[in-house]
Amino acid sequence: MDEPVLLTGAGGRVGQAILRGIGDDYDWRLLDREPLPAAKVPNGVTDADRYVADITDERAVREAVADVGAVIHLAGDPRKTAPWDSVLRNNIDGTQVVMRAAADAGVEKFAFASSNHAVGGYETDERTPDLYRPEDEYRLDGSELPRPGNLYGVSKAAGESLGRFYHDEFGMSVVCVRIGNLTKDHPPREYERGQAMWLSHRDCAHLFDRCLRATYGYEVVYGISNNDRRYYSIERACEALGYDPADNSANYTFEGEPKPDRDTETNGGRYAADGFDADRAGDAPPAEPNFPADPDAPGDDT
Ligand SMILES: NC(=O)C1=CN([C@@H]2O[C@H](COP(=O)(O)OP(=O)(O)OC[C@H]3O[C@@H](n4cnc5c(N)ncnc54)[C@H](O)[C@@H]3O)[C@@H](O)[C@H]2O)C=CC1
Numbered sequence: 553m554d555e556p557v558l559l560t561g562a563g564g565r566v567g568q569a570i571l572r573g574i575g576d577d578y579d580w581r582l583l584d585r586e587p588l589p590a591a592k593v594p595n596g597v598t599d600a601d602r603y604v605a606d607i608t609d610e611r612a613v614r615e616a617v618a619d620v621g622a623v624i625h626l627a628g629d630p631r632k633t634a635p636w637d638s639v640l641r642n643n644i645d646g647t648q649v650v651m652r653a654a655a656d657a658g659v660e661k662f663a664f665a666s667s668n669h670a671v672g673g674y675e676t677d678e679r680t681p682d683l684y685r686p687e688d689e690y691r692l693d694g695s696e697l698p699r700p701g702n703l704y705g706v707s708k709a710a711g712e713s714l715g716r717f718y719h720d721e722f723g724m725s726v727v728c729v730r731i732g733n734l735t736k737d738h739p740p741r742e743y744e745r746g747q748a749m750w751l752s753h754r755d756c757a758h759l760f761d762r763c764l765r766a767t768y769g770y771e772v773v774y775g776i777s778n779n780d781r782r783y784y785s786i787e788r789a790c791e792a793l794g795y796d797p798a799d800n801s802a803n804y805t806f807e808g809e810p811k812p813d814r815d816t817e818t819n820g821g822r823y824a825a826d827g828f829d830a831d832r833a834g835d836a837p838p839a840e841p842n843f844p845a846d847p848d849a850p851g852d853d854t
């Protein structure tokens with residue numbers, strides 16, 4: 553892609569996993585409502601390419617999106633316990649502002665960070681916990697209707713719908729990635745559900761790289777690693793995007809330790825050059841988070 557790529561929510565966990573992996577492969581515009589410290593910014597990204605703005609600020613978003621070829625839209629409230637007023641503003645209204653501005657600017661490709669919680673309602677009492685185990689053959693493949701288990705999931709389903717609209721009515725290529733559970737260096741510890749939907753940092757960066765390079769119309773795919781435990785199919789991501797994940801939560805013990813003789817080497821450090829600090833890039837969010845802490849959020853694994 554010759555034109556710049558706008559990454560919203562660049563300072564967060566997913567944004568940093570992406571920048572750590574493919575930070576020097578694109579000309580980035582980084583947008584976040586929090587200023588990004590140098591350690592979170594790849595080399596070569598100038599001050600002019602960094603936007604401290606809220607995604608509900610239409611004017612700022614239109615400025616950031618001008619002349620970009622693609623958008624990776626991550627900014628929003630990621631808490632599964634997020635209240636309606638927050639997801640309405642940050643996730644639904646914010647996504648509408650970013651998608652509308654992108655469509656008006658003639659952006660070619662738009663990758664939207666959807667979530668497993670858009671389909672959490674399929675995890676019924678009858679299906680769980682078997683669903684989370686390697687022997688279970690039940691699969692969601694992205695063609696099913698959303699079935700949110702919380703208001704956060706509702707907001708992600710709304711984002712997917714906005715994407716459908718901006719594809720059908722404006723011709724923008726849109727891919728909605730229902731991200732599983734991103735953690736760094738090892739799958740979520742002692743958490744069957746999390747291990748079934750683990751997305752490693754390197755697979756995350758690779759998947760969004762494919763979203764920028766592949767040719768597609770409108771897609772809904774699952775963003776998880778190649779886990780033996782899984783109830784989300786990665787087939788569509790492989791077929792439509794050329795996704796080829798490297799990691800599998802089965803290569804780790806239930807406690808999250810690498811199993812001997814398994815390939816668990818992560819690709820940390822590729823971008824450890826001046827300024828951008830790869831060792832810090834994937835760390836948990838800053839001590840003062842944007843949103844009050846999610847009581848159910850995993851500890852320090854992100
Ligand atoms: N981390 C995960 O495992 C998963 C994440 N997701 C989605 O991926 C996206 C990123 O998630 P994380 O990186 O984990 O969250 P995060 O909270 O670490 O990062 C979000 C970033 O967006 C920024 N932001 C939030 N609201 C904003 C607004 N109104 N305007 C401008 N910037 C804003 C924050 O400052 C923060 O830097 C979210 O949309 C989340 O729902 C979906 C599924 C799983």
Ligand SMILES: O=C1O[C@H](COP(=O)(O)O)[C@@H](O)[C@H](O)[C@H]1O
Binds near residue numbers: 669732850
């Ligand atoms: O959408 C999200 O999902 C992940 C995984 O969900 P969980 O129910 O296993 O915690 C979550 O960690 C992340 O914060 C959220 O944005």
